[in-house]
Structures are given as structure tokens and as C-alpha cells.
Amino acid sequence: MRKFFLLPFLLILFLAFDTVAQEKKPNIIFILADDLGYGDVGFNGQKLINTPHLDRLAREGMRFNQFYAGTAVCAPSRSSLMSGQHTGHTFIRGNLGVEPEGQYPIPDSVETLAEVLKQAGYQTGAFGKWGLGPVGSEGDPNKQGFDRFYGYNCQSLAHRYYPTHLWDNGEKVVLKENGNLEYNKQYAPDLIQTQALGFIETHKDQPFFLFLPYILPHAELLVPDDSIFQYYKGKFEEKPFKGFDYGQGAKSGGYASQQYPHATFAAMVARLDLYVGQIEEKLRQLGLDENTLIIFTSDNGPHKEGGADPVFFQSSGGFRGIKRDLYEGGIRVPFVAKWPKAIRAGEESEFTGTFWDIFPTFAELAGAKTSESIDGISFVNTLLGRGGQKKHQYLYWEFHEQGSKQAVRYGKWKGVRLNVKENERAPIELYDLTVDKEEKDDLAARHPEVVKEIATFMQQAHLDSPIFPWE
Template sequence: MKKIVLSLILTLLGIRITTAQTLPKTTKTRPNIVLIVADDLGFGDVGFNGQQLIKTPNIDRLASQGMKFSQFYAGTSVCAPSRSALISGLHTGHTYIRGNKGVQPEGQEPIADSVLTVAEVLKKAGYITGAFGKWGLGPVGSEGDPNKQGFDQFFGYNCQTLAHRYYPNHLWNNAEKIVLEANENLVKNKIYAPDLIQNKALDFIESQRNGKPFFLFLPYILPHAELIVPEDSIFQYYKGKFAEKPFKGHDYGPKATVGGYASQEYPHAAFAAMVTRLDWYVGQVVAKLKEKGLDKNTIIVFSSDNGPHVEGGADPSFFKSSGKFKGVKRDLYEGGIREPFIVTWPNVIKPNSKSDHIGAFWDLLPTFAELGGVSIPKGIDGISFASLLTGKGKQRQHNYLYWEFHEQGGKQAIRQGKWKAIRLNAIDNPDGPVELYDLEKDPSEAQDLANQYPEKAKELGDLIKRSHRPSALFPFYRTTK
């Protein structure tokens, strides 16, 4: 462990229906798939997208080895519905889970058994499946349990509320509750859960011996608030580098709240260390794949579930976490939903390639299905971008992308080509005005062009409303007109 951390610090200081016919001739077997999804990592939090203050050498190396996407989007701007869009291939006007809705005693509203998930699609194709990190789509034993949604193995936080704490008193290994006695009652903070989860993920890779393809889903919780890391060499590297304003939160101890955020004397250093620790995990995954001889036929996808948060003492403006874009988590402006996105596949995807292809989380299911040699499910919103990755065939394009967000009065957004429309306060005013932006000329969404192009604003406003399918579980409009 010490050698790995030392090596890291030295680096920092120095630094619709298709089949397997789409697979390139160089690939003799179906590829393994590793999907890494960070939590609340902004577009600008990584070096390859311009980050200057935080070191991400492993993620940047991954970007240099594959294809970097400049216009790829999350499912929406908060955790559960964004992940629901990812695993179901449906945008948030259609997907089953459309908001963060907790249930007792622990967990979130379960995604329905009727939903066909990416893990189920790949499992039927013969893939071994595992998920390690944060779930948030259904309690243990419910129909949304990851073991009932296509994953052979799950280890981590079932409940995203408990994932606010990095030193929790328990995690889940499938249906087994793993009590972390050293962290009992949130009094002691001995076991840093992300490190434990990472070790289990590496064990999953280590266990792949029978030649069957595998799908490894890594929904990491870093760098989600709270701002806390082990006080090791990674944290020490950043400590003292930035001006700091201490954050006073709800500390560990007898009065600790489950979903609270701990105090942090060095919030900037802690956030930077969390991002670098995430980068370290990515490096470990790549190294383990190489060690096992699995790297040559493994696709690695790296992204984030939504834009950067502002809770718990986080300061996205200081780090320019959203890059040049406006907005943060819970916004449908670009900063809330446009994400860092990388795909690598040795000998298939050309190193240092770049793409301005417009895609979103719901495209991953059909893409993985096609690359896994199985028919793409009908009735989904996603479009496979396997042709783009392999260079085989003409890549289909979306007519539009749609998002909705059920908090803060209700927000909806749509992108069609260069145009982006956003409707605020949609719950009470479903036919209200929209803001209109030309993302080619104005990616920062600084100039609302709705008055200048009223016909386009009306066209996209009408399309926004048609893109939402009512949900009894997650009702959106309070009134109808």
C-alpha cells in the first residue's frame, strides 16, 4: 500500500438490432466491459478537460489511450434518476426512477422488475456481472436489489443516503450486511469505505479465470460530499497548497447523523485529495487488468453521474469544476449534466482520438449490447455508438436529447443539434417560456435567444412537453393546460 501511494505521489510531482458482426476482425471474443462512474465529478475536475489544481494522471493517461468525448451527458443532474437512465437505456422522461426518493428502513425507491437493465442484457449474453460502489436503486431484498437486476455480485452502499458518510457502520455484500465494527455507531472512523469497496472490485477482476467475458460496474462515491479522506500522503500533498475556509458540519460521534457531512478544516485540500484518490483507483483497475492479461480485450468507460456538488463545504467555483459551462449539480444547464467521458479499447479505438458526438447515458445499454453480440432491446431511447467506437458502419445520431429534474420547481431541458432549450418552474407551468441557447456559439449558455428565435423556442418547448411520459410514482406536472 505504501509503495503504491509513494509511486502515486512521485507521479503527481512529476507530472436497434445488431449482432457481433460489428466487432472488428482483431477481436476474436466478446470484450470485457468496465464502466467507471464517479459521483459528482464535474466536467472540469480532470486534467484532460483543463483542471489545473488537481492531479489526475491515471485518468488523463486513460484519455490519451482512447477516445475523449466533448459532448456526452449524464442521465440527469442527481444520482438515482441519472443511474436509472444509465442502466435502463431510457431518458428521464421515460425511465422508471425519476428522482431521489428514500424508503424505510434503508434505501431508495426500487426500480421495477419489469425494467430490462444493461446488466440483465449482458448476463443473458453470457457475461459475469459485478457492481461495486453505490447502488441507490432499491433496497436489499426488493425488486430493485442489484442481485435481482442482473448483477451476480454487489458490494458497497445499497443506500445513497448512507453513502454521504465515508466511514459508515455497515456495507452490503449482496444480501449480507457487513458490519464495520471499527466504525460502529459512527463513533470511530477507522475503515474508509471506498478503499474497502475498491479492494473488493480488484478481487472481482482477480477472480476472472474461466475466459468468460465480464461486465464490471464501478459506481464510485468519490468525490461526493462529505469532504473527508484518510490523512495519508495523498491528503498531505494538497494540505497547505490552497487558501482554506474551514467547514463546520455534523461530525462523527454519538450525535452523528447518518446523512450528514463532517467538519473539514481543509476543504479544498480534501476535495482535491478525493479526486486524486479516485484517479488512484482508476490506475489500480487498469494495472490489475494488465496483470491478469485482460487489458487487450477490455473496454473501459469513464464518466460521472452528474455535475459538481456545493454541499459539505465543496467549492466548485474555486476548482472551476464545471469547466467553461454554467451550472452545477441539480441544474440542467451544461455544468449540471455534461460530463467527462472516455472510452478505451486497445487495438480498436485509436489513441488520442476525440469526438464531438452528442450522446448520453441511455446510449450505453444499446452500445454494450451490440458490442457484446446480443440484440438491442426495442422500445428504448438509447442509440448504440458502437459504429463510432469501432469505425465500422455509419454512426446514427439522436434527433434530440431530453432531461427532467423534479426538484426546485421542476426543470426540463432538450438538446437538438446546436440548440438547447430549458424550461424552469415546469411543475406549475408546463407551458411556460423556455430559455434558448446556441451551444455552438455559446456553450456557456450566457445569451438567451428565445426572443430572437421565437419559432425555435416554441418548437423545442412543445418537444419538451411531448418528451415527458406521466409517471404515477414520480408525478411531475401539478396542473395541466
Template sequence: MMLGMGCVTGIQAQQRPNVVFILADDLGYGDLSCYGQEKFETPNIDRLAQTGMRFTQCYSGTTVSAPSRSCLLTGMHSGHTYIRGNIELEPEGQFPLPSETYTIFDAFKEAGYKTAAFGKWGLGFIGSTGDPKNQGCDTFYGYNCQLLAHSYYPDHLWDNDKRVELKDNTLDVQYGKGTYSQDLIHGKALEFLDNMSADEPFFMWYPTIIPHAELIVPEDSIIKKFRGKFPERPFKGSEPGSPSFRKGGYCSQFWPHATFAAMVTRLDVYVGQIVAKLKEKGLYDNTLIVFASDNGPHLEGGADPDFFNSNGIYRGYKRDLYEGGIRVPLIMSWPGKIQSNTQTDFMCSFWDMMPTFREIISPKSKSGNQEDGVSLVPLITGKKGQKEHEYLYFEFQEMNGRQAVRKGDWKLVHMNIRGKHPYYELYNLASDPSERHNVIEEYPEVTQELKRIMQDAHVESPDFPLLEP
């Protein structure tokens, strides 16, 4: 019987793994100790890498939140996917995924899985076609609006379509008092796992907002461990009484370096607790755990990615299509299926997650969307027949529009597309991974080939136009 059709027995359910996908927010390639971070440690995330596979050439969907998530959930690159920019809509939320979208949640539900998301959504306000419950998500708890997710002490969150008031988050919350949203959301995720059993497969998406600005954590032992450890440059941000306070502005922070280290450390603790809960419930051995970040490190709210070497050797930050803006950590751990302590330089991206998950849970199913990804199952399970990408394509609507395409070692970047003086840059990532030497004048044939790919990969969207002035 094809999975997802008719009744799924307990035996069949046990043969398919649970999936937990942890998505960090603006975590740079170099922000984990297993990827080179030296100023603090991430032992629990490192342990995932030790028990599974670490990817060194994984790319996010694009370089900012909503479109990167759209690529992840639909299996389409940013020249095809439905959401291609961060557009704020009233009363609270972003431009919605259309009703006909086929998401990862739909694929899991068709295969008989329980589905849940805990954290930041940003793909459609409550009641819209992009509402989590209208996109195949059984349970949602967290921020619907990614702009309001700039605050870690919000006045409300969402429990499915029910607004949850956080009345203790008064105007003094910038100093670490009240309800820290990520602790509350994390607790709800652990509750969800507590209610799962071995004969009921589940997919849990965990899109935390850590370590997105603002920089703030509760007053506990984690932050106390880091205060005084680093040189600091206080950040003056949004204060109570400001129109942007808790409405997208970032709070002031006297200890920005210490706070950033404490935030990533807190995320690492969360990851350890998720793994511990899976083991406690007897679910760990049959669970695929994926850890990634939605794009490169940000520069807002007092963040200092250069101090922490957050993008490693790579040039650029969030909103760039240079490697630092889109190359992200990816770790996959699956006991008995993925060999422990392995590393791969296979070139992949977020739109590979849809075909990968579909092959694992329901091999004969079809996406219903444009098929841009390739399944990573052969790679992660050590089998032959892994299909490779001919190219990877990226675009970004802001800053007059940007495009990038990577094919093999070559990378072409198109800048200032809608401006008066658009231009291209060409890099060879094998010899110049930091993209410091533009060699476009030396390789005209390579440039023309990548330009053609760039033109073919982009389909203009009326809602998110890239080429129109």
C-alpha cells in the same frame, strides 16, 4: 449461433471484450486534468484518454444520482426511464426499479457474461424488485442506499444481501480513522478481477461515491501532499451526537479544498490500480474501459466547484439542467479497437450505453425497453454509419420541476414548471456555450419546435409526476 442462446464456448468468449465501467459521483466536467483541471492532476485517467477516445459533448442521464443511473442502466432518457427522482424509502434505500426492467446487467448475462457492481446502488433496497441481484447483477458489494453513502466511514455495507458490519467505524471517524469505505469496496473490485480469466467474459460496474460530499479521506500521503497548498475556508458540518451524523449529514472539514483534491487523486489511483490488475491478469487487451460521471459538481459539504473550475466554461451545478449540471466527462479505451488519443464532439448521453454494449456483445439482441439511445460502435471503432440523435431530452422533478431539450446547437430550458410563474429560456450553444444570453424572444419558431419536442418526449409517471402540482 446468436450470442446469449445456449452454450458459449471459450473461443467465442474471447472474441467479445470484457467491460469495466467506472462511474464517478458528482465529478464535474473540469475535474480531470485531461478536461482542463489545473490545480491537481489525474494522470491515470488522463492515460485512459491517451489510449482511447475523449468525448466533449457527453451528457449524463440527468442531474442527480438515482435517475441518472436509471437512464444509464435502462437505455431510456429521463422522460421514459423508471426512476426519475431521489425518493428515500424505509428501511434503507431508494424507490426500486420494477421487476420487468431490462438492464445492462440483463444484456450482459444473456450474452454469457459474469456481472458485478462495486460501489453505490441507489435503485432499490435489499429484497425489493430493485435489489441488484433482482436486476441481473451476480455480485454486489457496497452501499445499497445512496443517502447512507454520504458517509465514507459507515457502520455497514452490503455484500449482496448480507449486511457487513464495520465495527471500527466509531464516532471519531470524522477525523479519518477506521475503515474508509472506498478503500474496502475498491479492494473487493480488485478481488473480483483477480478471479476472472480470459475465457470468462465479465461486466464490472464501478459506481464509486468519490467525490460526492462528504469531504474526507484517510490520513495518508495523498492528503498530506495537498494540505497547505490552497487557501481554505473550514466547513462546519454534522458532528457525533447529531441525528444526521452518518445518516446523510456531512462531517466537518477544516481542509475542504485539500480534501477534495485528495479525493479525486485517490480515485485516479484506484483507476490506475484497476488498469494494472487487468494487465497483470492478461485481460487488458480484451477489455473496454469506460469512465464517466453521473452528473455535474455539487455544492454540499464544503465543496467549492468554482475554486476548482469544476464545470469548466459551463453554467450550473448538480440539480441544474444547464450544461454544468449534465455535461460530463466520458472516456472510452479499448486496445486495438478505439484509436489512441482521439477526441470527438459527437453529442451523446447515458442512454446510448445500452445499445452500444448490446451491439458489441450480442448484435442481434433486443433491449426490451423503450429504445432512446443509439449505438456508438461506429463512432468509437472508426466505421461509417454512425446514427445521430435528433434531440436529447432531460427532466428533473425537484425545485418545482425542470426540463431541457437540446437539438443541434439549440437548447431550451423549462423552469419552475409546477410553480406560479413557469418560464422558458433558449440558448445557442455554438455561439454561447456558457448559456449566458437567453435569446428566446429572437427565435420564436425554434422555441415552438423545441417545446413540441419537450412535450412529446415526456411521458408522465405516476410514481414521479413532473407536471402535476
């Protein structure tokens, strides 16, 4: 008789425990800026552009000082993020366009971060720029774990801030007021932000993963003529940029001319900051802020396209290089994590992490398993202030443009190899980042034993790709 009554009681207790466990899963929001430099934000020293919402995010969360992007350009950096693999292993290793619209697709065989979180019970949405496969292909975001996608499928078309169309899952959303590129009234980032805020509202009662790959502040340099732009207009000396303007016969993926490139770039970063503030405010309104993990970062270093001036804004934060460089300025990115329920405010971390660590970290928080094929390690222990954080032996990057390049971070050491296409055993430059963050003093001749180890790591980490060979 006791067993008869005990079994239902245990069943109820188990169900109640399981419900509580589900409730404890954090919502996850990953905000990915586009071509935002380490030094473009106030919490990393930016003096000319106001980023109050991002600075507050850093004060109320944990700031990572040594976090790295997947690589130095858009698509492969995103592939690294989604696959949990570095660029010597991840499938997409370059910006390879396909017709009629999009980039070479990430295949079904790749298990993505979104798929793992969806299987763990999360509602998944992506709003912004995709760049990992055309609509209807294997790489379509709806086939890679996202329940909802809204934005630019093709990163080349994302060069235009007043495009002719966006995508809502597989439906083409024609922006009639932008028409044939003559009428520029529908600013795509604003439209995307509205949809992202709506996703939070729709899924407020269930755990969600919201991926926000914003296109700001990638070129072209263009922003609405509103109070944000007016605040910066006239503050800086300007050198007008002549580009491919909107109007009859305009290129769909060009960069528009800009009379005020400095003011416009500053306004674009400030608008990005405003979007982050709107996301946080929506969470507060819905009572979701305490148990939502927000991570903010950038896909690579700052650009100098379309009239952008990373030297003027010190966008690289004192590091050498910009986008497309494997020096620190091209791959070290701003990185903040905020989760009031679990992360102590005002913390700074020197954990040397990277995009392929995001996959196992989010999977652990969601209670999901990951495959052994990933290269990342979870940094949940760092986020929660616990001991026992596992560390990488080394980090590896490769870049398939400009003659092809490789780089390794190995403790305090940084090794960079250029012109790999011509010579896969080209000389390796060696820098001690503890005393030389600008990577000016090449120590290779003084430390041949370190160079030899780094050369071994480069050889081990790179697997040949028939679709993305060197260069």
C-alpha cells in the same frame, strides 16, 4: 460416405468458430464517478488537481467532448443508464428514499443493462453505490442482473465515508472499527476497491461486466490522512466547514466538518484517479488490458455540499451550472472510452451522446438484442472509427426538484424550461451552444420557430409518472 464425414467436421468447425467468437467479446468496465464535474479532470483543463491516470486513459483512448449524464442528480441518472431510457420515460426520476434503508426500487418489469449482458454470457458485478432499490426489494442489484454487489445500497448512507456497514449481496457487512461512528478506521471506498479488484481476478477467464459506481468525490469531504492528502494540505487557502461530526449521536447520513475542504476535495479526486490506475494495472497484470473496454464518466455535474467549492476548482469546466441544474454544467460530464484492441488512441469525438446510449452500445458489443422501449442509440460505429453513426434528433432531460425543469439539446440549440410544476408551458430559454457555452445569451425571442420545435419535443418526451410527478 462423404456426408457422414463432412457433418462431424462442420460441427467441429462451428464449435471452434463459436469459441473464437466468445473470446472476442470484450470485457466491459464502466467507471462512474459521483458528482465529478466536467472540469475536475486534467484532460478537461483542471489545473489544481493531478489526475495522471485519467489523463493517460484519455490519451490512450477516445475522449468525448459532448457527452451527457442521464440527468442532474444521482438516482434518476443511474436509472437512465440501467434502463436505456431518458428521464421522461425511465422509471426512477428522483431521489425518493424508502424505509428503513434505500431508495424507491426499479421494478422487475424494467429490463436492465446488467440483465442483458448476463443473458449474453457475462459475469456481472457492481461495486460502489446502488441507489435503485433496497436489499430484498425488486430493485435489489442481485435481482436486476448483477451476480455480485458490494458497497452502499442506500445513497443517503453513502454520504458517510466511514459508515457502520456495507452490503455484500444480501449480507450486511458490519464495519466494527467504525462501530457507533466513533472509531473511523475503515474507509469505505478503499474496502470497495479491494472487492472490485478481486472480482477482476476471479473472472479473468470469462467475459465480465464490471460496474464501478464510486462515491468519490461526493460530499462529505473526507479522506484518509495519507500521502495523497498530505500532498494537497497547505496548498490552498481554506475556509473550514462545520457539519455533523462523527461520534455519539451522530447522524448516519450527514456531512462531517472539514478543516481543509479544498485540500480534501483535491485528495478525493486524486484518490479516484488512483483507483482507475489500479484497475488498469490489474488488467495489465492479468493480460486483459487489450480486450477490455473501459469507460470513465460521472453521474452529473459538480456539487457544492459539505464545504465543496466548484467555483474555486472551476469544476464545471467553463459551463453554466452545477449539480441539479439542467444547464450544461449540471449534465455535461467527462467521458473517455479506452479499448486498445479496437479504439484508436488519442481520438476525440464530437458525437452528442448520453447515458441512455450506453445500453444499446454495450448490448451490440455483447451480441445481445435490446427491446424497442429504449431511447438510446448504439455508438459502436464511433468507438470503432467507422462511418454510418446514427444520430439523435434531440436529447431530453427532466429534473424533479427546485420547481421541476426540462431541457432539450437539438443540434446546436439548447432549450431550458424552469418552474414546470407551476406552469407546464412556462417560457423556454434558448441558447446556441456553438458560440455560447455559458448559456448567457437567451435567443428565444429571436428564434420562435426553434422554441416551438423544442416545446413539441418536451411535450412528446415526457410521460407522466404517478410515483414521480413534477416536483
